[in-house]
């Protein structure tokens with residue numbers, strides 16, 4: 001293909017290097033096609049406010065790749081991205097680590113349609129886009145994933161009620177968060193315990209260009225989640241544990 005978005009490519013490759021990642025030509029071609037489709041569809045309905053090439057490269061693609069470090073060890077890992085929106089972080093991760101079995105989940109049908117279009121264009125395998133609320137999806141997919149991931153969907157104590165019921169004992173939930181999350185972590189302590197989790201670590205890292213800080217919160221699933229969780233749709237957010 002003809003490279004059209006050189007700035008996107010350069011930021012992903014050079015920024016990736018600063019993060020210790022080597023993004024291949026083939027992978028960056030796929031990101032470019034993904035970005036092109038994102039721009040096209042974003043004209044019809046709102047998928048993202050971040051559209052400028054350098055900013056999208058850093059805040060969507062590289063930001064998603066911050067989780068590579070936590071996922072790359074394990075091949076054939078099944079991952080669910082909760083509230084994936086336009087695909088972040090699940091889809092860039094699936095492209096970078098093709099061995100992952102990825103489920104992208106979102107409550108908004110148009111976003112899921114967009115995800116399906118990108119999956120088709122890039123001819124990706126072992127990735128599905130599912131239109132559902134996570135509280136309802138959990139009924140048929142309890143403890144079915146090695147890993148759940150999520151970015152910018154809810155505060156941590158709500159997120160753990162979405163995520164931990166989907167994760168197998170021994171697996172983990174990884175939340176991509178901004179800086180200054182001590183208060184959020186404290187507020188989630190009880191929920192993590194009730195749902196069978198244990199806070200494993202918080203990895204702090206800066207994006208390579210803007211230097212914006214991120215906290216990657218890793219919660220290990222150490223025991224079964226009681227059957228009554230997640231509560232019905234809307235309740236986890238309205239009445240957090």
Ligand SMILES: C[S@@+](CC[C@H](N)C(=O)[O-])C[C@H]1O[C@@H](n2cnc3c(N)ncnc32)[C@H](O)[C@@H]1O
Nearest residue numbers: 083084085088106107108132133134151152153
């Ligand atoms: C702010 S967007 C973030 C999208 C993406 N993760 C990102 O970081 O760019 C939040 C997304 O979560 C989805 N969402 C919120 N609550 C949800 C739920 N209970 N079940 C499934 N999706 C949900 C919304 O539809 C929306 O697409």
